[in-house]
Amino acid sequence: MRKKIMSQKKGQGTGAVLLEGGRGGLALVVFVLILMGSPPAWAHKVYVFAWVEAGMVYTESSFGDQPVHGGAIEVVDQNNQLVLRGNTDDQGKFNFPVPSSVTSDLLIKLDATMGHQAQWKLTRSELTAVGEKAQQQLSEAMTNKARLEAKPSMVAVASGIAVIFLICGIVSVINKRRKQQNG
C-alpha cells in the first residue's frame, strides 16, 4: 500500500508534494494539540524575582506556572561574597531582612536543579530607599514582576512558527535554484 502511494507521488510536481506534506504535517500538529487535552498552562522559563518592602527582601521563584520548591537561594554582594543562603518554600518564596551592613548591590541567585538557574539584582538604592521613593520603587518592582510573569503571547508563538517556515522556505528556494543552475 505504501509503495503504491509512493509510486503515485513520484509522478507529481514539487508543489503537489509540498501540499501533501503540509496536509500530513498539519494533521500531526492538530493531533498533538488535541492530545494535550485540558487547557494548557504556558511558559516554563525559570526565574527569581525580588523586591524590598518595609525593611524586608521578598523573593519569588517560579517556572512560570509552578513555584520552585526547595530551590537553593544564594545572596551575594557585588564582590561575589556570600551574604546569606537559604531555600524557597512550597510557594517558591524566600524572605529575609535587608542586611544591616549593605554597602553594594545584591545579587540573588536561584539554583532550581537540573540545569535551571536564574538571578535577580537588587540595587543599593532599592535596598536603602525610604518613604515616597521606596513606594515608587515598590510600584516599579511590581510592574516588573507582572512583566516577568506574563505568559508568552500568541503573537510571539505565531511569529516563531512563521520564522521557522520562512527559514525552511528560503532554504528550499536556494536549493531549487542551485539545482536549476546545475542543470
Added chain:
Amino acid sequence: MHISEGVLSGQVMAVGGVLAFAGTAVGLKKIDYDRMVHVAILSSAFFVASLIHVNLGPSSVHLILNGIVGLLLGWAAFPAILTALLLQAILFQYGGITALGVNTVIMALPAVICYYLVGPLPGRSPRYTFVAAFLAGAGSVGLAALGLGSALYFTEKNFLEVSMLVMTANLPVMIIEGIVTGFCVTFLLKVYPEIFPRGGSEK
C-alpha cells in the same frame, strides 16, 4: 530539560557547540529538500509542544517530542531542533543562548539514535508499531535526560545524583511522550505513510 544561561562551564558549552554544529551540518547534507515542509512542521511542533504544559499531580510537565521528530526526520532533526530551541530562547527566554549547542545535542542526538534503532520498525508490523513508537518517544526523553546529566556532570561532578534526579523528574514525561508518539505514529501510518523518511524518498 532546557539548561539555563550560566550553568555550564565554557568547555562544556564549546564541546556542545561543536557537536551541534557537526550534527546540523550532517542534517543539512542528508536533508531531503523536497520535504522541507515536513521539517518546518515538525520544528514548529517541537517549538510549540515544549511550551505547552500538562499538569500532573502537584507538578507540571511539558512534552519534548524529540522522539517523533527523530523518527520522521532522521538527521534533519538537528537543524529542526536547533531552530526551534533558538526561537524559544529568543522569544521566551527558555533555556540559554550560550547553552544552545548543548541543549540541541541533548535533544537532537537521542532523536537520531531513535531514528536508527526504532525507525525501521513502524509499518513493518502493525502489531508492534505502537510499541516501537512508544519506545522511541520514551527512549528519546530518557536519553535526553542522560545527556543532561552528562552535561551537568562536567560542571557539578555528580553525574549519578543529577542523572537520577533528571530521570525521576522526567519519568512521567517519558510515559506521556511514549503514548503521544505511539498514537501519532500509528495515526500517521494510516493517513499519511509517506511522511516517514523510510517510505522511499530519503536520500
